[in-house]
Amino acid sequence: MSRRPRKDAPAQGAPRPTVSVCRGCCCGTEKIPGVDHAGQLARLRTGLAGAATVRAVECLDACEQGNVIVVQPSAEGRRAGGRPVWLGLVNDEHAEQDIVSWASAGGPGLADAPDILDLYVFQPSRRVRAGLDD
Secondary structure (H helix, E strand, C coil), X not given: CCCCCCCCCCCCCCCCCEEEEECCCCCCCCCCCCCCHXXXXXXXXXXXXXXXXXXXXXXXXXXXXXXXXXXXXXXXXHHCCCCXXXXXXXXXXXXXHHHHHHHHXXXXXXCXXXXXXXXXXXXXXXXXHXXXXX
């Protein structure tokens, strides 16, 4: 074995929160009427520019909760105990703005979510969570 000192391992995880916006079979489609789906994604991207990564993802398999948004902690937030927060029925601009405010402040583990977002939180099955919780 080598006696050279080991370099510190690089920090794991994203440097900022990640906001995953479901845009699969139901979310983001006319199956959820009365919502400007493209506008929702654009407002999230604009509002979180530089503060969080916003990504559109394929179906998160929680269609009964559409539109689904998952706010994942940054590496620092995860070290502080933050875990992904699943939000369902996010179909109005007020909820979008609350998500923007929270993620901009640091997101899970670093900032408290606005109380109103408690109404949107749900727990998908373990199988469904496995795709994003890693």
